[in-house]
Amino acid sequence: MALEILGERPCFGGVQGSYRVASQECATPMRFSVFRPPQAQTRRVPVVYFLAGLECTEETFMIKAGAQRVAAELGLMLVSPDTSPREARIPGDDESWDFGIGAGFYVDATQAPWSANYRMYSFVTKELPRVIGANFQADVERQAIMGHSMGGHGALVCALRNPGEYRSVSAFAPIVAPSQVPWGEKAFSKFFGADRAAWASFDATALAKGSGFAGEILIDQGLGDKFLRTQLQPEKFVAACDGTRIAPRLREHEGYDHSYWFIQTFISDHLRCHAARLATER
Numbered sequence: 001m002a003l004e005i006l007g008e009r010p011c012f013g014g015v016q017g018s019y020r021v022a023s024q025e026c027a028t029p030m031r032f033s034v035f036r037p038p039q040a041q042t043r044r045v046p047v048v049y050f051l052a053g054l055e056c057t058e059e060t061f062m063i064k065a066g067a068q069r070v071a072a073e074l075g076l077m078l079v080s081p082d083t084s085p086r087e088a089r090i091p092g093d094d095e096s097w098d099f100g101i102g103a104g105f106y107v108d109a110t111q112a113p114w115s116a117n118y119r120m121y122s123f124v125t126k127e128l129p130r131v132i133g134a135n136f137q138a139d140v141e142r143q144a145i146m147g148h149s150m151g152g153h154g155a156l157v158c159a160l161r162n163p164g165e166y167r168s169v170s171a172f173a174p175i176v177a178p179s180q181v182p183w184g185e186k187a188f189s190k191f192f193g194a195d196r197a198a199w200a201s202f203d204a205t206a207l208a209k210g211s212g213f214a215g216e217i218l219i220d221q222g223l224g225d226k227f228l229r230t231q232l233q234p235e236k237f238v239a240a241c242d243g244t245r246i247a248p249r250l251r252e253h254e255g256y257d258h259s260y261w262f263i264q265t266f267i268s269d270h271l272r273c274h275a276a277r278l279a280t281e282r
């Protein structure tokens with residue numbers, strides 16, 4: 001799988017890079033960015049995936065979250081994929097900011113025409129880890145995943161569906177019940193059609209009861225977030241985890257909104273949680 005290097009720059013003793021790969025899953029080129037900490041010069045290091053939200057690209061998190069300083073200290077590789085296919089154009093893919101380009105929702109679509117390229121779930125959980133393992137000094141046995149908003153939904157779903165693959169998961173202001181909120185209803189009805197069973201298989205709140213994932217999930221949520229009541233509703237996920245081995249730790253922050261200023265404020269806590277869990281032996 002040939003990797004195209006779009007750019008690499010020194011950053012906190014490591015390297016910040018942008019890459020493109022010919023994705024088999026998405027049947028189109030896909031971009032992603034990687035921060036390699038200085039420790040990766042001499043050994044394989046644990047990997048933390050960050051899935052970004054609506055309208056973001058593979059660069060948004062790397063530019064705006066201020067994560068590299070702490071990742072360099074902790075010896076964590078950071079990987080952030082683009083939020084959708086972009087080069088395979090499908091009619092209607094750029095008609096709105098909350099569906100299509102920049103809004104792939106980290107699912108494997110089953111409905112034409114989206115099913116040909118919108119396979120972000122398989123890209124993130126299968127293909128991208130193979131690309132990372134083959135091209136970077138990554139310890140692929142030690143993976144964590146986190147995300148924001150649409151990407152928080154993606155991170156929760158990836159971890160709940162693959163408890164053996166991710167040792168740690170966390171989220172900022174995640175969409176936790178896409179089947180029940182306008183962003184998710186719009187996207188899922190196009191990606192999956194009327195089949196609500198398919199919706200449930202990509203809905204963290206619906207997945208919680210049957211998931212084999214065990215452990216704490218840190219969720220930070222700003223109480224000044226304009227999307228909190230309409231699109232996010234983290235209490236739904238917390239309630240769904242009752243009686244399971246999933247222990248959501250929902251932290252609510254007065255005044256914080258949905259922006260990357262909020263993410264910047266708490267990113268260090270998330271990375272430190274992931275580093276601690278990734279350091280333990282199984």
Ligand SMILES: N[C@@H](CCC(=O)N[C@@H](CSC=O)C(=O)NCC(=O)O)C(=O)O
Nearest residue numbers: 053054055056097148149150151259260
């Ligand atoms: N255009 C929208 C706002 C879009 C937005 O807020 N996107 C968020 C993610 S929302 C859920 O996935 C984001 O991360 N934006 C990037 C940023 O730099 O803030 C509107 O009209 O409200």
